Amino acid sequence: MIDKHGVEVCDVLDTHFDKVSFVRDSMPPEDELFDLAELFKIFGDTTRMKILYALFESEMCVCDIAAALDMTQSAISHQLRLIKTARLIKSRRLGRTILYSLADDHVATIIGMAKEHLEEL
Amino acid sequence: MIDKHGVEVCDVLDTHFDKVSFVRDSMPPEDELFDLAELFKIFGDTTRMKILYALFESEMCVCDIAAALDMTQSAISHQLRLIKTARLIKSRRLGRTILYSLADDHVATIIGMAKEHLEEL
DNA sequence: TGAATATATGAACAAATGCTCATATATTCG
DNA sequence: CGAATATATGAGCATTTGTTCATATATTCA
Numbered sequence: 001m002i003d004k005h006g007v008e009v010c011d012v013l014d015t016h017f018d019k020v021s022f023v024r025d026s027m028p029p030e031d032e033l034f035d036l037a038e039l040f041k042i043f044g045d046t047t048r049m050k051i052l053y054a055l056f057e058s059e060m061c062v063c064d065i066a067a068a069l070d071m072t073q074s075a076i077s078h079q080l081r082l083i084k085t086a087r088l089i090k091s092r093r094l095g096r097t098i099l100y101s102l103a104d105d106h107v108a109t110i111i112g113m114a115k116e117h118l119e120e121l
Numbered sequence: 122m123i124d125k126h127g128v129e130v131c132d133v134l135d136t137h138f139d140k141v142s143f144v145r146d147s148m149p150p151e152d153e154l155f156d157l158a159e160l161f162k163i164f165g166d167t168t169r170m171k172i173l174y175a176l177f178e179s180e181m182c183v184c185d186i187a188a189a190l191d192m193t194q195s196a197i198s199h200q201l202r203l204i205k206t207a208r209l210i211k212s213r214r215l216g217r218t219i220l221y222s223l224a225d226d227h228v229a230t231i232i233g234m235a236k237e238h239l240e241e242l
Numbered sequence: 243t244g245a246a247t248a249t250a251t252g253a254a255c256a257a258a259t260g261c262t263c264a265t266a267t268a269t270t271c272g
Numbered sequence: 273c274g275a276a277t278a279t280a281t282g283a284g285c286a287t288t289t290g291t292t293c294a295t296a297t298a299t300t301c302a
Binding site: 028054068 | 137144159166227232
Binding site: 041045047071072074075078079093095096097 | 269
């Protein structure tokens with residue numbers, strides 16, 4: 001077997017040719033896969049996970065989230081921007097504070113599925 | 122307002138004190154959050170997402186996955202190890218090839234939820 | 243047993259990521 | 273308006289991450 005760089009790939013490729021081309025054809029378009037991966041990246045960080053859990057309990061301002069997680073206002077603000085770009089949270093201004101909350105219940109559902117997986121050892 | 126480093130946090134903290142401490146108390150333990158984030162990290166990469174989609178169609182050997190994704194055997198093998206550590210896939214040996222397949226239907230469910238979120242613009 | 247082949251793995255390196263620090267923006271209130 | 277305050281953001285830096293390259297391990301077959 002020779003790598004991507006050579007011509008030959010896998011000696012059993014002839015046998016598996018149908019399978020390989022079927023899989024290749026049924027693969028979703030690159031941008032859809034990219035969007036999916038980008039969305040999951042949001043959940044793939046402990047700080048962001050904490051923020052989501054916090055907002056799961058209550059609508060909160062940046063300052064309170066930072067206090068609850070014992071982290072910098074700046075760090076939280078940066079992460080909130082990422083989460084908001086993924087449309088997982090929304091915000092509304094109230095005076096000089098900005099209140100963040102979950103955009104919909106997809107967050108809870110997605111995390112719930114993941115927890116279910118983890119619970120099954 | 123002064124950062125984590127100072128004593129004071131947020132001037133409205135007194136008002137929001139109950140909320141902040143409630144959120145802090147209801148936060149899941151650190152290791153649970155870590156496990157969740159680690160699991161989601163698996164989904165947070167285009168290559169791994171492609172691998173999961175491939176296995177969604179069919180049980181496949183490393184070689185064929187590499188061919189289908191037009192990537193190096195080594196790169197695929199490294200990623201398979203990560204995905205397997207997360208118990209999202211399982212493997213069985215068949216002669217000198219090793220066949221990978223999805224461990225259960227959580228993968229499909231989790232990706233499905235994420236796709237649903239993305240479809241709602 | 244030894245050659246061939248499928249997969250795994252360690253080191254190295256470039257790219258992405260998360261936090262900090264300093265500072266900018268926006269809003270309130272005297 | 274100007275001071276105070278809540279949030280946002282850009283640059284810098286250390287850590288993490290994904291791929292490559294070389295090589296090791298494991299299995300088959302002559």
